[in-house]
Amino acid sequence: MIRRPVDTGSPDRLYTVTGGRSHPVDTAVFDLVTLVVSECDPTPGMQSEHVRILTLCRHPAAVVEIAADLQLPITVVRILLEDLLAAGRITARRPRAAAAADLPESALLKEVLHGLRNL
Amino acid sequence: MDSAISEATSRAPERTPLADAADTGLKIVVVGGFGVGKTTLVRSVSEIRPLNTEEYMTQAGVGVDETSGVAHKTTTTVAFDFGRISLNETMVLYLFGAPGQERFWFLWDRLFSGTLGAVVLVDTRRMSDSWYAIDRLEHHRTPFVVAVNRFDDDAAYYSLDEIRQALSLPAHIPLLDCDARVRSDGKHVLITLVDHLYKLALAQETTS
Numbered sequence: 001m002i003r004r005p006v007d008t009g010s011p012d013r014l015y016t017v018t019g020g021r022s023h024p025v026d027t028a029v030f031d032l033v034t035l036v037v038s039e040c041d042p043t044p045g046m047q048s049e050h051v052r053i054l055t056l057c058r059h060p061a062a063v064v065e066i067a068a069d070l071q072l073p074i075t076v077v078r079i080l081l082e083d084l085l086a087a088g089r090i091t092a093r094r095p096r097a098a099a100a101a102d103l104p105e106s107a108l109l110k111e112v113l114h115g116l117r118n119l
Numbered sequence: 120m121d122s123a124i125s126e127a128t129s130r131a132p133e134r135t136p137l138a139d140a141a142d143t144g145l146k147i148v149v150v151g152g153f154g155v156g157k158t159t160l161v162r163s164v165s166e167i168r169p170l171n172t173e174e175y176m177t178q179a180g181v182g183v184d185e186t187s188g189v190a191h192k193t194t195t196t197v198a199f200d201f202g203r204i205s206l207n208e209t210m211v212l213y214l215f216g217a218p219g220q221e222r223f224w225f226l227w228d229r230l231f232s233g234t235l236g237a238v239v240l241v242d243t244r245r246m247s248d249s250w251y252a253i254d255r256l257e258h259h260r261t262p263f264v265v266a267v268n269r270f271d272d273d274a275a276y277y278s279l280d281e282i283r284q285a286l287s288l289p290a291h292i293p294l295l296d297c298d299a300r301v302r303s304d305g306k307h308v309l310i311t312l313v314d315h316l317y318k319l320a321l322a323q324e325t326t327s
């Protein structure tokens with residue numbers, strides 16, 4: 001088994017950013033490709049990570065894009081997003097939510113194919 | 120604190136934002152060994168420069184001996200990159216480049232559950248790298264296609280038939296050549312995958 005620790009210094013940063021919370025976040029709400037949209041502007045005094053998320057999500061942005069921009073691991077970003085969601089500051093468009101409700105899988109895939117062919 | 124806001128605003132990314140109507144994110148994962156051309160493939164089809172991110176992996180997550188009762192929890196990270204393709208006003212496809220090495224697969228469910236399908240990218244000079252990826256995708260029941268990224272300095276030119284045999288790849292799984300640097304090739308790989316998925320879905324819908 002290959003087991004090569006890449007980075008072992010991060011838990012401190014996790015603690016600082018999330019205020020020590022590290023409970024498992026519901027990954028079904030914040031999938032990597034859940035699209036996040038701000039519902040308000042940042043306000044003075046807000047935690048800087050929250051400010052950056054609200055700024056970035058003026059247009060929809062996926063969880064994984066937010067993580068890349070904030071240079072924070074996915075787990076940390078999920079915790080930050082959960083706080084913002086609980087406070088009503090963002091909304092989350094879960095993957096395939098719209099499609100799954102009224103489209104069979106094949107119809108969804110047909111739309112994907114159509115989009116790719118038009119690239 | 121005002122300064123925090125202006126600093127954050129000035130650091131907003133320069134890439135084109137998604138359409139405001141975007142509501143459906145989709146995932147496709149490109150798996151393969153180091154240097155096989157994953158990032159190159161993602162870059163060739165993505166509308167944004169590939170971005171990097173990482174996820175924590177605790178030792179418990181890598182299946183290390185948990186019976187030893189060692190209390191310390193070493194945290195490592197696994198890095199991956201991704202690109203983006205807006206398919207229409209509402210649908211956005213995210214394309215992930217994921218390292219195929221063993222420890223990565225412990226994160227599969229946390230990161231890639233709900234993935235439409237996968238592309239196994241093969242370098243014929245290191246074919247054995249692909250065996251493990253194929254085995255793991257089968258284990259996770261993720262449908263996939265296999266794309267052979269031909270490198271110029273590859274002396275032995277194996278035919279697709281020879282590669283199919285070497286990988287013990289069943290006949291129904293699409294296998295194709297590509298040059299990961301060429302956009303039309305990357306696009307063709309994705310279309311081959313989604314067409315494969317479409318046929319699988321149709322077959323399932325008519326039998327259920």
Ligand SMILES: Nc1nc2c(ncn2[C@@H]2O[C@H](COP(=O)(O)OP(=O)(O)O)[C@@H](O)[C@H]2O)c(=O)[nH]1
Pocket residue numbers: 151152153154155156157158159160216268269270271272297298299300
């Ligand atoms: N000659 C040739 N070089 C390639 C091809 N695809 C990728 N490369 C090069 O191989 C190197 C590794 O590719 P990269 O995409 O970073 O691999 P990754 O580790 O799988 O993400 C880079 O220098 C690429 O420019 C190809 O089809 N032909």
Ligand SMILES: [Mg+2]
Pocket residue numbers: 157158159200216
């Ligand atoms: Mg890479």
